[in-house]
Amino acid sequence: MPNPIIQVQEVNKEYGRGKNTVAALKDINIEIQPGDFVAVLGPSGCGKSTLLHVMAGLEQPTTGRILLDGVDVTLITERDLPKVRAQKIGFVFQAFLLIEDLTAFENVESVLWxxxxxxxxxxxxxxxEVLREVDMLERRDHFPRQMSGGEQQRVAIARALVNSPPILFCDEPTGNLDSKSGEGVMKIIAKLNKERKMTVVLVTHNEELSRYARRTLRMHDGDIKSDRS
Ligand SMILES: Nc1ncnc2c1ncn2[C@@H]1O[C@H](COP(=O)(O)OP(=O)(O)OP(=O)(O)O)[C@@H](O)[C@H]1O
Ligand SMILES: [Mg+2]
Structure with a gap:
């Protein structure tokens, strides 16, 4: 077996203090192999987004370690973290999060390291090249408001790819889309896993999307309840 590309070790994440403390992640341990496609499923509030944010270095865990490609992201300084993120990670959000006054092309180019x-x-x-990969080359000069949700999400995927990171994190990438555009987006993510050999971690509460994955983790109340390949 190759070395895992993602290692989550003894991770806890608490929000708030005192009697208002929420334990969002409880002693999580996960290893993910390069090129795998992992779906993280579970009901609202179970900790899926928190797990993804912590894995991606967008949030610090309260305790524990996250290793990406063997590098402990919890030890990287604030100054170096954006660079490491750009090199190792693409992140796709439910709400697309494109910059409204930049075109598709400019949105993608703006994150090039x-x-x-x-x-x-x-x-x-x-x-x-990445706009071509998500079939949005013709729309390169269009602004987000001139695109459908599915098209915006495809541009957001292109933006996540442009630095050629080995890992793609997706948090409910089809959550704001109708089923047809959602399927288009899922097909692109599956293609990136197959052809670019990107490691994909997909968070969703949609059971159906687990069919795209090779491995399914089920969360409940901050815990991993099952892990099936
Ligand atoms: N910034 C925060 N401050 C306080 N509590 C938070 C914060 N972010 C998340 N939580 C809490 O942590 C728990 C896990 O939240 P998380 O967003 O990870 O759930 P989720 O599984 O992604 O849910 P959903 O499917 O609704 O997106 C929830 O109880 C939530 O209320
Ligand atoms: Mg969430």
């Missing part, structure tokens, strides 16, 4: 070798022309090619 700068480097010495990256010429302006190369940057443009990279942004266009």
């Amino acid at each position: 700068p480097s010495e070798e990256l010429t302006k022309q190369k940057q443009e090619e990279m942004a266009l």
Whole structure:
């Protein structure tokens, strides 16, 4: 077996203090292999988004460690965290979260991590390439308000891909979409897993979407209740 690309070790996450404390994650341990497609299912409030945010370094766990590619993200300084996130992680949210006054192309290009070798022309090619991958090349000059929800989500996926991270985290990516656009988005995510070999962690309360995954974790009340491959 290769080394796991994601390791969650003894993770707890508490919100609030004193008698208002909410234990959102309770002693979670998970290992995810590179190239896997994992669905995290469970009812509202069980801790799915918290788990994904903590895995992605968007929130710190109260205790425990998260290793991405062997690197402990809980130890990375505030200053270095954005770079590590850009290199290792793409994140897709239920609400798309595109920037309203940027076009599809500009939204994608805006997150490209700068480097010495990256010429302006190369940057443009990279942004266009990922827009092509989600079939949004023709809409590159359109603003979010000119696109349907499904189209906006496809641009958001392109944005998550542009730095070629090995991991794609998706939090209810079809939650705001009708079933047909939702299926289009799921097919793209499945394609990225198959063709780019991206490791996908998909959070959803929609049982049906687990058919896209190879492994299903079920959460309840901050705990992992079952883990099936
Ligand atoms: N910032 C916060 N402050 C206080 N409590 C929070 C905060 N974020 C989440 N919680 C609580 O932590 C628990 C887990 O929330 P989380 O958002 O992870 O659930 P979820 O499984 O993603 O639910 P949903 O399916 O509704 O999105 C819930 O009880 C929630 O109220
Ligand atoms: Mg959630």
